[in-house]
Amino acid sequence: MIAIVPLAIGSHKGSEEHHVGSDTGTEHSVGHIIEGAPFRVYLSERVGTDEEGSQVQARVDAALQTVVGAFNHMMKHRTDYARFQEALAKDALQKVIIEPKVVNREGKEFLLLVARTSQPNQVNLLISAFALEEQGYLNHPDQLVPVLAREFQWVVSKSDTTPKHQMKERPIDFKQAPIKTNQEISELSGEEREHLLQNLFGTYLITTDRHNSLDGQSYYETGSTTRIPPSQPDSTTKLYDIRVREALQKIVREPYFQEHTPKAVRSLLNGKIWNVAFAHIPDRDWATRTRVVPKEQSITVGEQERTIQPAMILINIHRSAAPDDTFYSEPNGLPMGALPVDKLARVIAREIQDNITEKSMRGHVAQDELSAP
Numbered sequence: 165m166i167a168i169v170p171l172a173i174g175s176h177k178g179s180e181e182h183h184v185g186s187d188t189g190t191e192h193s194v195g196h197i198i199e200g201a202p203f204r205v206y207l208s209e210r211v212g213t214d215e216e217g218s219q220v221q222a223r224v225d226a227a228l229q230t231v232v233g234a235f236n237h238m239m240k241h242r243t244d245y246a247r248f249q250e251a252l253a254k255d256a257l258q259k260v261i262i263e264p265k266v267v268n269r270e271g272k273e274f275l276l277l278v279a280r281t282s283q284p285n286q287v288n289l290l291i292s293a294f295a296l297e298e299q300g301y302l303n304h305p306d307q308l309v310p311v312l313a314r315e316f317q318w319v320v321s322k323s324d325t326t327p328k329h330q331m332k333e334r335p336i337d338f339k340q341a342p343i344k345t346n347q348e349i350s351e352l353s354g355e356e357r358e359h360l361l362q363n364l365f366g367t368y369l370i371t372t373d374r375h376n377s378l379d380g381q382s383y384y385e386t387g388s389t390t391r392i393p394p395s396q397p398d399s400t401t402k403l404y405d406i407r408v409r410e411a412l413q414k415i416v417r418e419p420y421f422q423e424h425t426p427k428a429v430r431s432l433l434n435g436k437i438w439n440v441a442f443a444h445i446p447d448r449d450w451a452t453r454t455r456v457v458p459k460e461q462s463i464t465v466g467e468q469e470r471t472i473q474p475a476m477i478l479i480n481i482h483r484s485a486a487p488d489d490t491f492y493s494e495p496n497g498l499p500m501g502a503l504p505v506d507k508l509a510r511v512i513a514r515e516i517q518d519n520i521t522e523k524s525m526r527g528h529v530a531q532d533e534l535s536a537p
Contacts, residue, residue, distance in 0.1 A: 171373040195231055198235045205231055205260045226302045227293040231307030234312055247316040256323035258286040267294040280320045287323045317406050341367050343435040343466040354417040359415045360433055371408045373401040374441040381444050384502035404442045411509035421513050435465045439475035444481050451500050454519035473479050477515055480536035
C-alpha cells in the first residue's frame, strides 16, 4: 500500500492522500529509456492480460509506445512544459509504471496517479493501460502529452517533502524580512527575483483560500467553463494554491512583466503585497480586488525601516472579468479559476499595477469598511 495523490481520468482529482491499488504490484525489472530523462517507463507484469489471463501483446506494445512517445515529445520540447521541466531539474520522478488498472482506496479508477516512494523528494507516476484505451489515448501520444504535462504540477507538489510554511512561523522582527528597494529589484535577473520571492514565501508572503471558501467547491480545468467536483474537500484549495504561486513566479521572473507591469514586480518584492488570496465569493460581482489595511495598522519592514500598509490581492475564482476591467481581454470570457497560469499571472499583475497606488489604497480601505464580508 502506497500513499498517493489521485490525479484524474481526463482531469485533476485533487491532491489528498489515499492508498493505491492495482492489478499487480510488480513491474518488469528492465525499464524503457526516455532519452535524456532521469527516469524510465516500466510495464507491470500483467499489463497485457485479458480477462482470461492471456497476453494481448498488441495492447502492451500500444500502451508502451503511446507513453514513451508522449514523454519523448515532452523531452524534446521541455521548455514548453514548465512543471515537467521543474520535475526534471529536481529529479522528482523516480519511475513511470504502466499498470493494467489503477484505483484508489475507495475503488475509483484513474488514468494517472502520483505515488510517494521511500526515497525523499521522489515519486512514481502510475498509468492505467485500461484507461489509455478506454479514453482513446492508445496510439495517440500527441493527445496524451497535454494530459501528462498538466499532471506534473502534482509530481512536483507531492515530491516536495520539505516542511511547509505555517502562519505562526512569520518573523516577529519584520525588519529582518528579506525585501529589496525598487532600485535593487530593477538590477536583479529574473532568476534572482524568483529566488527572492521564494524567500518571501518563507516569511510573510502567503497564498491562501480566504475564509476556507473553497472547501468542497468544484474547480475549473484550465481553458474550460465546466466545473469539476473535487475528490476531497481540500482538493480545490490545493489546486489553486499551486496555480497562484506559479503565476506569482511568472510575474517576478519573466521580462514581459518587468516591461509592462513593473509596479507589480516591485510590489511583490518590496514588502507591499502580503497576501494573494483566492476565494469563492458568490455575492460579489468583481473578479479581482486589492485590499489594504488602514494606515493606523501600518508596519515597519526591512533594513530600510519602510512603513507600509500591507496589501492583499483577492481573486474571485468563479467570476469573469467585467468590460471595464483593464485586464478584460486577457481571460477571453473565462472565469478566473479557469485561466491557465500565464493568463492568471497577467490578470494578477494588472490588478496590482492599477490598484496598489496610494489613491487606490485609500479608496479600497474606505470601501472595505462598508462592505467587508
